[in-house]
Amino acid sequence: MDAIVLGGGLMGTASAFFLARRGIRVTLIERGRIGAGATVASFGNIRRSGRHLAQLPLAARSLAIWNQAETLLGRDVEFRPTGHLRLIFDIDSLNDMRAYAEAARAQGLSLEELAPAELRTRFPGLGPDAIAASFSPRDGSANPRLISPAFADAAARAGASVVEEAPVSDIRTTNAGFEVDTAKGTFRAATLLNCAGAWGRAVAARFGEDVPLETWGPQMAVTEPLPHRIAPVVGVWSRAHGPYLRQVERGNVVFGGAVDRVRVDAEPGFASPDPARLPAQVAAVLKLVPALANVAVIRQWSGCEGYVADALPVMGASGTTPGLFHAFGFCGHGFQLGPGVGAAMAELIATGQCETPLEDFAITRFAA
Template sequence: MDVTVLGGGLMGTSAAFFLARRGRKVRLIERGFIGAGATVASFGNIRRTGRFLPQLPLAHRSLALWNRAETLLGRDVEFRATGHLRLIFDDSGMDKMQAYAAAAQPWDLDIEQLDKSELRHRFPGMGQEAIGASFSPQDGSANPRLIAPAFAQAAASTGVEVVSQAEVSGIIVTAQGFAVDTSKGRFESASLLNCAGAWGRQIAEDFGEPVPLSVHGPQMGVTEALPHKIKPVIGMWSDGHGAYLRQVERGNVVFGGGVNRTPIDPVTGYAKVDPALLGKQLEKVIQLVPAMRNVTVIRQWSGCEGYVADDLPVMGPSSTTPGLFHAFGFCGHGFQLGPGVGDAMAELIDTGGCETPLEPFHIARFQ
């Protein structure tokens, strides 16, 4: 086997898929069910606005793949380029948006800047107290429940061996590469890609590469089905925890943000929402769309996400062990990046280089 990929979320399944398309023999190992970790807990936002600027080339690469997702995977994963509308409620938010829009232009991201009258005309009913907004028309959303299983199924049809519900008990370096001991046996390969999400920290630490990563869970919720009136994904420019929402085609409104994330047991990865935070969260959701004031919330959920201290992911080759690669710690904003991460890591493993700059995310920055 050429490559073992650890982690069956969006990063791992897409990496396995793109490695197989490059002719590599690949095995994908997941400790639980495919796509049932941080990926399924995601909001589903395909957003480039507000990202760390050197991350934009990776975000552009990923958006191109999102646009081809149905063709690549042979199924609809509900990617819709409905645009990303980010509302502004104060002067601080306006300054932040204008500074980012100017800085992002050299990185090939043009953001439409809307004043109050333009916002009211183009998006009536959105943020009645907003003084302006930014709009990125090519961004949008996709379904977090569909994407990782779709990549895993497409990878399997391309020859990838998918092993789920296989708890990893140890990894050792061998003369041929790596041996991964799991509850379903030992698996060997020449290279190893660590896409284990929140558990990626322990794998890196076992190879002498500590990463300052903490584990938290988002506060997510969804409403009853409503008439479909909200086309773009909506967020806000905020100094604190900004809320965000989107309406799916079935009419339900998915929302998140607005409050602190909840702590998680890093061993079990079990995440749960804090019902006491719902009221504060909904205040910000209503600020985005006042018409949602009397809407019923039907479900809440959370998930296990890994947050690196500098709010940037770990991507690239190991600094201690040849043949080991990392792609984890996406800090709650990795959904948009997912296909691009998988494609970039496949290129790096296959060729030894990557056309998309990954240096800002190298694990050596913590040494």
């Protein structure tokens, strides 16, 4: 069997790696540079708490791979299972957390509920006004700049062909499968996997499958380096788009959330941050860590992410075209899922079935 994977972000590179490990001849095609799209704009959060319950089996599969990433890929991608702390500031959010924790327990996710005194003892200086928190000790973070190149290099060592800076101009079905015309030539394979991220909708539409997907860019920023004091990833239980942050080992604090995302056009395919929104974002972050009040913000950035209308990704086989598969539209929270997505899609393509339930993510849910 041979396969073409479209898209060189985390989903595409992980899929290429796991397909190659299964002995499938793989060509990975990326319109720009490997990992330079949504992946590199990511916060780097490896979070299970708060996910749609249907995603938790996939998240569990992915977490197991994150724990093996350095061995699998032959390099450190800075995965650190430092835990994920979510602060709670009101009773409604506390009730939401408790209901979610009860439902998630059946899917193997156990959240610790921290009362104010325990929160102050274990995580001093974080959320002084919080009335409670949840803590997921096995979650954490990794470096978005390292992970896609690491998977791509490992895929190449396993036999995959990696083609960068190759925008796609046409895709055709043939008696033997698919032909993909790119700036680097025409490629052919029996199987096509659409991991094109924000451009995944356009690829699916070529085969009569429309997905209600919009493209938005996150508003991200990072501070100057500081003494390392914040071990876990920190977020908020909130029905609004709350702030989140983490401190990297060098000492910089990366943060995002709390303000509206930026609209992205398909070309050039990435958003620019809006400096006018930074004060509101900083104010929200200071509620989590007041000690950051006099720290310098040294850089802002954005990117391009695909958001599906029902906030669930598109994963699985095409409903119209044999040999076509999709894995895109992860709605800004795909970083944790990426390795699991690659393993699941490789299993599905190679065997025709998948041990991880994917039915809720089928593209056929939009067929009507």
